[in-house]
Amino acid sequence: MTVVVTPSDAPAAGAPADAPRRVRQRRTPTDLVFRGVIRFGGIVVLLIMLLVGIFLTLRAVPALRTMGWRFLTAQEWDPVGGNFGVAGVLIGTLLIAAVAIVIAVPLATGTALYIAEYAPRRIAPMLVNLVDLMAAVPSVVYGIWGLYLLQPHLLVVGEQGEGLPRWLATYLGWFPLFRVDGYDPRDPLGSNSALTSSTFIAGIIVAMMVTPIISSVMREVFSQAPVGEREGAFALGATRWGMIRSVVLPFGRGGMIGGTMLGLGRALGETIGVYLVISFVFVIQPHILQSGGGSISSLIALRYAESNPIGIAGLMAAGLVLFGMTLLVNFGAGLIINRSRSGAASDA
Amino acid sequence: MTPRHAALTAEPDVAPVTAPPPATTIPVRPDRPATGERRRTLTTVRNTDVFAVLGAAVAAVGTTSLLFAQLAPFDGALGFVVVAYLLFLAFHLALVSLDEAGPVVWDRLAGVLVHSLAVAMLVALVVVVGFTLYRGRDALGHLNFYLEDMRVAGPLDPLTVGGIRHAVIGTLEQIAIALAITIPLGLLCAVFLSELPGAFSRFVRIIVEAMTALPSIVAGLFIYATLILALGRMKSGLAAALALSVMMLPIIIRAADVVLRLVPGTLREASLALGASQWRTIWHVVLPTARSGAMTAIILGTARGIGETSPVLLTAGFTQFTNANPLQANQVSLPLFTFDSIRRPDETMIARGFGAAAVLLALVLLLFVLARLLGGRAPGQLSRGQRRRRALASRRDALRFAARDRARPAGGRRTDPRTATPGGDPDPSDATTR
Numbered sequence: 054m055t056v057v058v059t060p061s062d063a064p065a066a067g068a069p070a071d072a073p074r075r076v077r078q079r080r081t082p083t084d085l086v087f088r089g090v091i092r093f094g095g096i097v098v099l100l101i102m103l104l105v106g107i108f109l110t111l112r113a114v115p116a117l118r119t120m121g122w123r124f125l126t127a128q129e130w131d132p133v134g135g136n137f138g139v140a141g142v143l144i145g146t147l148l149i150a151a152v153a154i155v156i157a158v159p160l161a162t163g164t165a166l167y168i169a170e171y172a173p174r175r176i177a178p179m180l181v182n183l184v185d186l187m188a189a190v191p192s193v194v195y196g197i198w199g200l201y202l203l204q205p206h207l208l209v210v211g212e213q214g215e216g217l218p219r220w221l222a223t224y225l226g227w228f229p230l231f232r233v234d235g236y237d238p239r240d241p242l243g244s245n246s247a248l249t250s251s252t253f254i255a256g257i258i259v260a261m262m263v264t265p266i267i268s269s270v271m272r273e274v275f276s277q278a279p280v281g282e283r284e285g286a287f288a289l290g291a292t293r294w295g296m297i298r299s300v301v302l303p304f305g306r307g308g309m310i311g312g313t314m315l316g317l318g319r320a321l322g323e324t325i326g327v328y329l330v331i332s333f334v335f336v337i338q339p340h341i342l343q344s345g346g347g348s349i350s351s352l353i354a355l356r357y358a359e360s361n362p363i364g365i366a367g368l369m370a371a372g373l374v375l376f377g378m379t380l381l382v383n384f385g386a387g388l389i390i391n392r393s394r395s396g397a398a399s400d401a
Numbered sequence: 402m403t404p405r406h407a408a409l410t411a412e413p414d415v416a417p418v419t420a421p422p423p424a425t426t427i428p429v430r431p432d433r434p435a436t437g438e439r440r441r442t443l444t445t446v447r448n449t450d451v452f453a454v455l456g457a458a459v460a461a462v463g464t465t466s467l468l469f470a471q472l473a474p475f476d477g478a479l480g481f482v483v484v485a486y487l488l489f490l491a492f493h494l495a496l497v498s499l500d501e502a503g504p505v506v507w508d509r510l511a512g513v514l515v516h517s518l519a520v521a522m523l524v525a526l527v528v529v530v531g532f533t534l535y536r537g538r539d540a541l542g543h544l545n546f547y548l549e550d551m552r553v554a555g556p557l558d559p560l561t562v563g564g565i566r567h568a569v570i571g572t573l574e575q576i577a578i579a580l581a582i583t584i585p586l587g588l589l590c591a592v593f594l595s596e597l598p599g600a601f602s603r604f605v606r607i608i609v610e611a612m613t614a615l616p617s618i619v620a621g622l623f624i625y626a627t628l629i630l631a632l633g634r635m636k637s638g639l640a641a642a643l644a645l646s647v648m649m650l651p652i653i654i655r656a657a658d659v660v661l662r663l664v665p666g667t668l669r670e671a672s673l674a675l676g677a678s679q680w681r682t683i684w685h686v687v688l689p690t691a692r693s694g695a696m697t698a699i700i701l702g703t704a705r706g707i708g709e710t711s712p713v714l715l716t717a718g719f720t721q722f723t724n725a726n727p728l729q730a731n732q733v734s735l736p737l738f739t740f741d742s743i744r745r746p747d748e749t750m751i752a753r754g755f756g757a758a759a760v761l762l763a764l765v766l767l768l769f770v771l772a773r774l775l776g777g778r779a780p781g782q783l784s785r786g787q788r789r790r791r792a793l794a795s796r797r798d799a800l801r802f803a804a805r806d807r808a809r810p811a812g813g814r815r816t817d818p819r820t821a822t823p824g825g826d827p828d829p830s831d832a833t834t835r
Contacts, residue, residue: 080679087680092597094589098654099605102612105623105647112626163518171515174442180519182773187526189701189765191708193736194758197743198529201536201751207479216479261525268522280440287443292508322616324711325740350618350711357625357715365626372619383614 113370115363124370130335130356132364139371144337145252145347146375149327150320152256152341157264157320158313164264165271170297181272188265196329199258204249204330208257214245218253218342233343250332252346258326263316270315270390274308275301311390318382322375324350349375450509453496461489486517533758540756551721556747565757567723568738571638572764574727575717575734576707578642583649584699591657591695596683606658612651620648621712629716636718638727641734644712649702656698660691693775700772704765710736735761 080088117124120138127138168180208216222233236247278301286296302309327348333355334345349371356368465485490513497509539560540546546564554563590609594602624644628634664687672682688695718731719741726732733741735757742754783791 084679087683088597091589091593094586095593095597095602095605098586098590098650099608101647101650102608105612105615105620108623108627109619160518160522163515164522166515167519171512171519180523182769183523183526185701186766186769187522187529189704189708189769190526190529191710191736191758191761191765193708193710193739194533194762195529197739197755197758198532200743202528202532220480261529264522264525283440284443292504293444294508294511295504297511318614322614322618324616324618325714325736329740329744350616353618353622354711354714357622365630368622369626372616372622375616376614376619379614379616380611384611387610 109369109373109376112366113373114366116366116370119363125374128336130352130367132359132367133361137367139349139352139374141335141337142347142349142352142371143374144339146321146349146378148252148339148341149256149259149323149346149348150317152253153259153263153320154313154317156257156260157267157316160260161264161268161271161312161316162309164268165275166297166301168268168272169275170293170301181269184265184268184272188269192262192323192325193329195258195261196326198261199254199326200329203257204254208254209245209248211245214248216248218248218251219245222248222342230339231342232340234340236343247344248342250330250344250346252331252338252341252343255327255331255346255348256341258330259320259323262323262326263320266319267312267316270312271305271309274305274312278304307389307392311386314382314386314389318379318386321379321382322350323348324354327351328354449500453493453509454513457489457493457496460492461485464488490514530762533755533762536752536755537757537759539752541759546753546756550723552723554721556745556750558749560749560752563753565735565738565753565760567720568733568735568757569760570723570725571641571717571727571732571734572707572736572761574725574732575638575642575645575713576703578639578727579645579649579706580699580703582642582646583653583702587650587653587699588657588695590654591661592683592688594654594658595661596679596687609651609654609658613655615648615651617648617709618711618715620644621715623647624712625715635729636716636731637729638717638724638732638734641713641717641732642727644716645706645709648709648712649706652705653698653702656702657691657695660694660698661687663694664690696775697772700768700775704768704772707768708736708761708765710740713737714740735764 116132116137119135120127124138125143126140127136128141130137164184168177168184172180208218210216221231222236225231226233233247282300282304283296286300291299328351331346331348331351332344333347333351335347338346353368353372356364359365462485465481465488468484469481490510493513494506494510498506501509543560543564545561547569548566549562549564550567551563551565590605594606594609621644624640624647628640628643629636634640668686668690669682672686673679677685713734714737717734717737719737720731720733724730724732739754739757739761742750742757745751745754
């Protein structure tokens with residue numbers, strides 16, 4: 054009616070009957086306007102996004118010019134004195150994210166497997182909703198939960214700091230990651246302050262935030278494992294766990310890795326939960342149980358109010374480093390999900 | 402097209418005189434389209450499995466109690482739970498291995514582990530939500546908490562003075578502005594990405610996907626550096642809304658893009674083949690089909706934005722006063738108020754912070770329920786009311802066509818048998834009839 058389609062040439066006599074012919078389309082004015090409008094929308098979004106990226110880079114240049122590559126190796130943060138870098142907070146960010154992922158991945162895998170494989174068909178949709186709801190809980194709520202319940206009542210209880218961190222420091226303290234300097238768990242007069250506000254506790258809070266994200270990606274791919282292969286495994290005599298190991302997990306491997314990386318991307322950028330709990334230090338702090346730590350995002354929240362231009366430039370550069378990391382992780386996740394068998398099935 | 406769709410009884414080429422009048426047979430559709438193979442429940446629970454779990458649980462709790470109370474110098478609730486759980490696993494393993502072979506034992510162990518991980522997740526959610534509501538109960542009970550701001554209330558004043566009116570107003574205004582920016586722009590961009598494929602839209606999609614990785618604090622830092630430092634504007638609700646928009650835009654575009662790509666290509670082609678223009682196809686076929694999913698995408702994006710603290714922290718400023726004007730002066734919002742008050746030493750301020758967090762949580766919950774009520778259906782799958790309306794519209798069309806055909810002089814165009822049967826049950830899921 055409105056799109057006029059004319060085959061521009063009749064099929065030649067010798068050509069096979071169903072060879073594709075060239076088709077010329079003439080669009081109506083309404084269509085042209087419409088296409089112009091949506092293309093305009095796309096261009097506006099593109100401009101906004103590019104503006105953010107370019108602006109961040111441009112404003113970070115003075116800081117990077119001052120410090121050069123030392124920006125990645127210096128630990129202090131003294132922009133006025135001309136000595137500042139992200140080494141300490143970068144390591145802190147990675148450690149917090151690592152703790153979060155180590156806790157979140159088993160939890161998310163278990164939950165996803167339960168919803169996709171074990172839960173009764175009737176309650177599974179409700180559980181899916183609950184996990185999605187958990188992903189929507191604001192980060193500040195997780196932060197105050199960590200600050201007022203997790204730390205004082207579950208992990209570092211009382212004057213002596215009873216709890217998992219103390220146990221780890223006492224019995225696994227020989228392992229460098231778990232060492233706590235200046236803290237003797239057998240000293241009856243010792244205080245718990247060496248164990249509070251640590252990377253470990255911040256990591257647990259971040260784990261709570263990323264677990265539902267990882268879990269929902271995993272559940273999605275697990276539930277797409279082909280029914281025929283499942284029943285084939287059962288028919289060959291597999292138990293349910295045998296079926297999961299031989300069909301569901303290999304099928305969902307791409308989704309598992311991709312989901313984990315998506316969660317990692319979120320964990321790296323998390324601000325408020327970390328900022329509320331951790332006591333900020335500007336040195337490389339490899340002992341995850343020891344009080345003090347840091348992350349790039351909480352560095353920005355802590356120091357954004359300083360009004361000197363070089364300080365802001367430094368924060369921009371730090372933000373750029375953080376953005377670069379999350380970008381890399383997210384693109385990696387996308388690639389892995391798309392390349393995997395489960396990803397190909399989910400894209401249809 | 403499945404053979405059932407082709408069940409229209411076409412007029413025979415050489416119509417015998419006794420042929421029945423042409424009629425349309427509409428295929429009866431199942432309520433839900435059968436998509437491939439459906440999963441069947443293949444497992445059963447035997448009594449012995451239940452007994453093994455219960456027995457192991459009782460034995461584990463008993464042994465742990467004995468251990469903690471009598472035998473060893475252990476204490477601590479967390480230790481009790483951990484030891485009891487490990488003993489439970491051991492007892493269960495032992496019980497099952499009494500009468501099962503190796504693979505079955507591992508199967509039971511894996512089952513128990515998966516169940517307990519899921520329970521741990523559920524407990525974590527319940528504890529996070531429950532703890533916030535529990536600590537917020539002091540503040541939530543006072544009516545003034547919702548109706549007053551903190552203008553007259555000092556940090557040491559009791560909870561009967563002061564409230565979070567200013568924060569609620571700020572949150573609603575900021576999210577409204579952010580949505581007014583992101584919904585049109587986001588949907589426009591998503592339609593562009595899915596309907597005008599090509600090198601340019603692939604490039605835009607890559608950039609948008611990259612921006613979903615933007616940490617929210619960096620979005621806040623961007624607005625802080627441009628609007629406030631470079632352009633010299635004050636910290637305001639508008640700045641906060643812009644920061645939220647920068648953060649939410651890629652999320653909404655990406656989710657809407659996924660939903661639009663799920664619209665079956667056959668629907669689009671059917672509309673185009675009927676002669677509709679691209680604009681009409683998108684407006685009347687693609688967007689209505691994807692409406693449910695797009696709604697979910699928008700509402701979940703809103704829930705994300707409403708609870709975000711870090712961009713607001715940098716751009717909105719803090720105030721004790723009600724400021725209904727988002728264009729000027731500091732404007733506080735619920736997450737920011739929570740963040741600020743729970744870091745103070747005073748008990749009443751902490752209680753107010755928890756109260757604000759509980760209100761925020763309730764807002765998110767409300768949005769979430771809304772998303773599930775309005776959306777959550779697969780593309781093209783209609784609610785009962787929508788199906789009824791479509792059926793009515795289709796019947797009206799059929800009657801209208803029939804009336805027009807009757808009014809036409811007898812020598813006019815031949816009646817199209819496919820549209821001229823008012824008695825037939827119109828296809829309820831035909832998305833093109835409006």
